[in-house]
Amino acid sequence: MPEVPVFADGVQRALELTDGAGGQGVALQASGRTAEDAARFREMFTAARTAEWTEFLADCGKFEEEIAKDRIAKFTLAELEEEEQSLERLRRWHRDLTARDVFGAPEAAEAGIRLKQCTAVCEDYAERVFAALHTSDEDPS
Numbered sequence: 001m002p003e004v005p006v007f008a009d010g011v012q013r014a015l016e017l018t019d020g021a022g023g024q025g026v027a028l029q030a031s032g033r034t035a036e037d038a039a040r041f042r043e044m045f046t047a048a049r050t051a052e053w054t055e056f057l058a059d060c061g062k063f064e065e066e067i068a069k070d071r072i073a074k075f076t077l078a079e080l081e082e083e084e085q086s087l088e089r090l091r092r093w094h095r096d097l098t099a100r101d102v103f104g105a106p107e108a109a110e111a112g113i114r115l116k117q118c119t120a121v122c123e124d125y126a127e128r129v130f131a132a133l134h135t136s137d138e139d140p141s
Contacts, residue, residue: 059090077129083125090115
């Protein structure tokens, strides 16, 4: 992994866990022998983040599809809570990916936009749930 501050605590923690389990861990500093090696490493690391961002974007799509289905018939607090938990999982995942994406994969910007869209979709769904619950509370039949 790149030698950047965001990974320092994780490396230290991995060494401590390894030592605590009776193993031996070693952290080494490495650099490319040439500028091309360094560029290749950067490309490889960014490609791995790109794959993660792609998966994140796919999950954003699944989240939006799920809420679209729920908007048709499921206006319950239980469904809303489930969707809010899914949104919170997306937020944590986005935060974690952002921390790891030290070279800035191109998909990161799109992921930020999609997360905002997911948030807006969930907020709209919440308003519909509360409106439906309020309406059903007033309906004496």
